Amino acid sequence: MSQHRHPGAPxxxxxxxxxxxxxxxxxxxxxxxxxxxxxxxxxxxxxxSSEGLASAxxxxxxxxxxxxxxxxxxxxxxxxxxxxxxxxQIEYVLGLTQRRAVALVGVGNLGHALAGYDGFVSRGFxxxxxxxADAARVGEEIxxxxxxxxxxxxxxxxxxxxxxxxxxxxxxxxxxxxxQLVAVGVTSILNFAPCxxxxxxxxxxxxxxxxIELQILSFHEHRKASLTAxxxxxxxxxxxxxxxxxxxxxxxxxxT
Amino acid sequence: MSQHRHPGAPxxxxxxxxxxxxxxxxxxxxxxxxxxxxxxxxxxxxxxSSEGLASAxxxxxxxxxxxxxxxxxxxxxxxxxxxxxxxxQIEYVLGLTQRRAVALVGVGNLGHALAGYDGFVSRGFxxxxxxxADAARVGEEIxxxxxxxxxxxxxxxxxxxxxxxxxxxxxxxxxxxxxQLVAVGVTSILNFAPCxxxxxxxxxxxxxxxxIELQILSFHEHRKASLTAxxxxxxxxxxxxxxxxxxxxxxxxxxT
DNA sequence: AGGCGCTTGTGAAGGCGTGCACAAATCGCG
DNA sequence: CGCGATTTGTGCACGCCTTCACAAGCGCCT
Ligand SMILES: NC(=O)c1ccc[n+]([C@@H]2O[C@H](COP(=O)([O-])OP(=O)(O)OC[C@H]3O[C@@H](n4cnc5c(N)ncnc54)[C@H](O)[C@@H]3O)[C@@H](O)[C@H]2O)c1
Ligand SMILES: NC(=O)c1ccc[n+]([C@@H]2O[C@H](COP(=O)([O-])OP(=O)(O)OC[C@H]3O[C@@H](n4cnc5c(N)ncnc54)[C@H](O)[C@@H]3O)[C@@H](O)[C@H]2O)c1
Numbered sequence: 001m002s003q004h005r006h007p008g009a010p011x012x013x014x015x016x017x018x019x020x021x022x023x024x025x026x027x028x029x030x031x032x033x034x035x036x037x038x039x040x041x042x043x044x045x046x047x048x049s050s051e052g053l054a055s056a057x058x059x060x061x062x063x064x065x066x067x068x069x070x071x072x073x074x075x076x077x078x079x080x081x082x083x084x085x086x087x088x089q090i091e092y093v094l095g096l097t098q099r100r101a102v103a104l105v106g107v108g109n110l111g112h113a114l115a116g117y118d119g120f121v122s123r124g125f126x127x128x129x130x131x132x133a134d135a136a137r138v139g140e141e142i143x144x145x146x147x148x149x150x151x152x153x154x155x156x157x158x159x160x161x162x163x164x165x166x167x168x169x170x171x172x173x174x175x176x177x178x179x180q181l182v183a184v185g186v187t188s189i190l191n192f193a194p195c196x197x198x199x200x201x202x203x204x205x206x207x208x209x210x211x212i213e214l215q216i217l218s219f220h221e222h223r224k225a226s227l228t229a230x231x232x233x234x235x236x237x238x239x240x241x242x243x244x245x246x247x248x249x250x251x252x253x254x255x256t
Numbered sequence: 257m258s259q260h261r262h263p264g265a266p267x268x269x270x271x272x273x274x275x276x277x278x279x280x281x282x283x284x285x286x287x288x289x290x291x292x293x294x295x296x297x298x299x300x301x302x303x304x305s306s307e308g309l310a311s312a313x314x315x316x317x318x319x320x321x322x323x324x325x326x327x328x329x330x331x332x333x334x335x336x337x338x339x340x341x342x343x344x345q346i347e348y349v350l351g352l353t354q355r356r357a358v359a360l361v362g363v364g365n366l367g368h369a370l371a372g373y374d375g376f377v378s379r380g381f382x383x384x385x386x387x388x389a390d391a392a393r394v395g396e397e398i399x400x401x402x403x404x405x406x407x408x409x410x411x412x413x414x415x416x417x418x419x420x421x422x423x424x425x426x427x428x429x430x431x432x433x434x435x436q437l438v439a440v441g442v443t444s445i446l447n448f449a450p451c452x453x454x455x456x457x458x459x460x461x462x463x464x465x466x467x468i469e470l471q472i473l474s475f476h477e478h479r480k481a482s483l484t485a486x487x488x489x490x491x492x493x494x495x496x497x498x499x500x501x502x503x504x505x506x507x508x509x510x511x512t
Numbered sequence: 513a514g515g516c517g518c519t520t521g522t523g524a525a526g527g528c529g530t531g532c533a534c535a536a537a538t539c540g541c542g
Numbered sequence: 543c544g545c546g547a548t549t550t551g552t553g554c555a556c557g558c559c560t561t562c563a564c565a566a567g568c569g570c571c572t
Contacts, residue, residue, distance in 0.1 A: 019482050022475075025529060031471040035450060049549065058452035062531050062552095069551055077550040078538040094471050095478025102470065113369040114466070119450060123467040124474065164473050187480060188473040190466075194291060194375060196314040204476045206469050210370070210446075211379040213462050214358070215287040215350050217420050217444040218380065219278075220460045222351025224443060226275045281559060305519065318561055325521055333520045334568040 019093065026067045032057045033064065034090045035123075041083050049080040091124070101128035103162045103186070105177050106169030107137055107147050110192060114168060115142045128160040133173070150180065157184035164188045171195040178205075275349065282323045288313045289320065290346045291379075297339050305336040347380070357384035359418045359442070361433050362425030363393055363403050366448060370424060371398045384416040389429070406436065413440035420444045427451035434461075 022030075036056035040048055050068075054061035068074065068081070071093055075081045091097055102125050104114055111130070114120075120127055131150045132138060140147045148156065156162075165181035167174050167189060174193035181189060188204045191197055194212075199205050278286075292312035296304055306324075310317035324330065324337070330345055331337045347353055358381050360370055367386070370376075376383055387406045388394060396403045404412065412418075421437035423430050423445060430449035437445060444460045447453055450468075455461050 019479050021479070023529075027472055027475050028468070030475070031465075031468040032452075034471070035467075036452070050551095051549085056452070058454075060531065062533090063529090065549090065551065066530085073551075075550050076538065077536075078540090078548045080549070093475065093478075095474045095481075096471065098478075100474055100477065109369045109372050113366045116365050117466065119467045120470070123471065125467075125470055163477055164470060188477050190469050190473060196288075196292070196312065198314075202480070204473055206473060208464055208466070208469060209287075210373065210464070211291075211375045211381075212284070212287040213446050213464060214376075214381055214420060215290070215352065215379065216283055217446060217460055217462060218351045218356055219283050219286070219349065221356065221419055221444050222349075222354075223275050223277070224458070225351075279558075306521095307519085316561070318563095319559090321519090321521065322560085329521070331520055332568065333566075334518050334570090336519070 020070055020072075022070050022093070026070055029057070029059060029063075029067055030090050030094055032059070033067070034087065034094070037083055037087045037090070041087065045083055047076075047080045047082055050075070053081065094124075096124035099124060099126045100163035101126050101160050102164045102166060103127075103129045103131065103153070103156070103160075103181070104166045104168060105131045105150065105153075105181070106167060106173070107132045107140070107142065108168065111168040112142065114166065115145065125164070128162055129156050131156075133169075150177070153180055154184050157186070162186055164190065167191045167193055167197075169193060276326055276328075278326050278349070282326055285313070285315060285319075285323055286346050286350055288315070289323070290343065290350070293339055293343045293346070297343065301339055303332075303336045303338055306331070309337065350380075352380035355380060355382050356419035357382050357416050358420045358422060359383075359385045359387065359409070359412070359416075359437070360422045360424060361387045361406065361409075361437070362423060362429070362449075363388045363396070363398065364424065364426075367424040368398065370422065371401065381420070384418055385412050387412075389425075406433070409436055410440050413442070418442055420446065423447045423449055423453075425449060 033053060036053055037048075040053070040056065048056075050061045050065045054064040057064065065075075068086070071089055074086055074089055102120060104111060104127060107115060107130050111132070115127065115130055127143075127145060130142060130145050130147045131153055132147050133150045135149070137147050138149045162184070163186070165178075165186040165188070167177050167181075169177055171193040174191060174195050175197055178189055178191070178197045178199055182199055182203055187202060189197070189199065189206070191205065191207045192209075194209050197205060197207075289309060292309055293304070296309070296312065304312075306317045306321045310320040313320065321331075324342070327345055327349055330342055358376060360367060360383060363371060363386050367388070371383065371386055383399075383401060386398060386401050386403045387409055388403050389406045391405070393403050394405045418440070419442070421434075421442040421444070423433050423437075425433055427449040430447060430451050431453055434445055434447070434453045434455055438455055438459055443458060445453070445455065445462070447461065447463045448465075450465050453461060453463075
């Protein structure tokens with residue numbers, strides 16, 4: 001509809017215009033496209049069709065085209081999308097050109113793994129600091145970073161511009177940690193602790209809960225079992241299912 | 257719409273009847289309710305209102321009531337829900353009464369953390385086996401379990417009824433591992449490797465990608481910054497936004 | 513026993529997301 | 543220079559999900 005503003009119309013994609021407000025579902029898929037694009041770029045592809053990129057990202061091609069159309073027209077009809085240009089565009093939209101600083105709080109079992117994870121760095125982020133409350137852990141060096149005491153958070157936050165806080169503490173400490181992060185100006189939090197956090201409006205909160213993922217799988221497992229076990233028993237809705245056990249299409253990434 | 261099947265129509269809720277086919281969005285929230293309910297049970301609550309449970313789980317109370325109504329009528333008007341009964345119901349529906357066996361493949365950085373995670377056990381699962389391809393890692397004992405070589409997967413799968421496979425290998429090995437899991441009859445897979453996996457129909461696949469979560473947060477961060485920086489610049493869609501920077505919706509915590 | 517307050521369960525409306533199907537646009541080639 | 547092959551961008555319809563609002567149901571108190 002209306003006219004699409006062509007961001008870098010004349011050519012350069014540097015000083016891009018205002019951010020379009022994308023549908024949340026689209027935002028959740030852009031990182032997926034980005035990863036697929038990087039793979040394509042590494043294997044020498046200069047352009048890619050919506051079909052090709054869609055299958056590389058594991059989505060429907062119509063969905064992909066609609067998603068990309070939200071950022072403007074960066075494809076060429078009859079040809080496809082320029083891989084390098086699209087990478088630049090998506091990275092810009094996602095705000096990955098700034099290598100945001102991430103603070104990790106809770107350097108235990110999981111925290112250690114996260115601190116040593118190279119996916120942080122390779123995909124646009126920078127671990128700026130590690131924090132823990134346990135004096136025994138403070139001072140330990142992981143991957144070139146020294147674990148600091150959580151009380152130092154305000155001071156460190158003043159030095160580094162911490163954009164994102166990652167919580168990997170026990171659930172009992174998570175709300176307190178979240179409060180402290182918010183207090184020093186962090187406006188995005190990723191929470192690994194299995195609990196509900198409350199944060200003020202304006203602060204974005206996402207959660208990763210392994211047990212929930214497993215329980216969702218368990219449900220489908222249970223359902224599949226009950227279908228094969230008693231094929232014509234349950235009645236009504238169950239047997240009314242057409243294909244039986246079609247893979248649902250998990251990850252909203254939205255969500256979820 | 258259509259006919260609603262009230263599971264335990266005649267009464268008893270013990271040997272529950274056929275599984276209702278729940279909306280996917282509901283399934284994804286049930287684990288959240290379950291965790292909140294366990295917390296409530298531990299703090300001595302015998303019943304809870306939809307409002308109370310909803311805020312404990314971080315959702316809207318209407319949504320919660322509709323979700324629960326899909327499993328049947330287990331609440332009492334004017335009173336609320338019986339906590340213990342609801343726990344039983346949800347655990348049954350999610351198939352958690354069977355303590356499903358989980359196999360973890362890839363005992364590296366992340367795999368170690370997962371293997372030592374007590375959330376597996378405390379929330380209805382059982383780690384049945386650990387696998388790795390690296391001979392140097394095979395034989396290592398973690399949390400009472402010995403790491404086995406991935407080649408032993410078929411044999412172990414024959415002994416233990418592995419319900420869920422968790423992939424924590426590098427992305428390059430993930431598809432191969434998934435194929436091997438499928439080959440031995442695993443029909444649910446949780447993938448931590450940042451790549452798209454393809455599995456046959458009938459196999460459920462979920463994915464956890466830390467970098468994607470961070471990139472989604474980065475987008476909102478970027479957007480918030482561009483809003484406050486140039487309040488009336490962008491034009492069109494941006495200024496058309498009503499509330500400005502309302503937190504999108506992710507897993508917002510509303511409770512107090 | 514009856515009324516009153518509280519809470520559930522749900523009908524209906526609106527919004528969002530998905531996928532189809534096709535017109536518009538671009539390239540390559542004769 | 544025009545035509546056909548190809549692929550994008552999108553209008554549209556449908557279905558899922560969310561949310562509101564309220565009638566029905568339940569317990570308690572008088
Ligand atoms: N280990 C896993 O694989 C895994 C998987 C999914 C989720 N989780 C969740 O992630 C969280 C961490 O798990 P873990 O296994 O690493 O636990 P852990 O006990 O090994 O580590 C927790 C760390 O947090 C630190 N801590 C406690 N209170 C703190 C505070 N107020 N401020 C700063 N640091 C504090 C502790 O000192 C400890 O080092 C838990 O909530 C767990 O449920 C873990
Ligand atoms: N470390 C983290 O915090 C983290 C976070 C998110 C995602 N991930 C992802 O999880 C995966 C594992 O990360 P990591 O840091 O533990 O890596 P890692 O290299 O430490 O561990 C990978 C393990 O998988 C094993 N492996 C390799 N090929 C195998 C095969 N074919 N069969 C069985 N085992 C095999 C390796 O021997 C190694 O022990 C990666 O895909 C990574 O991107 C890691």
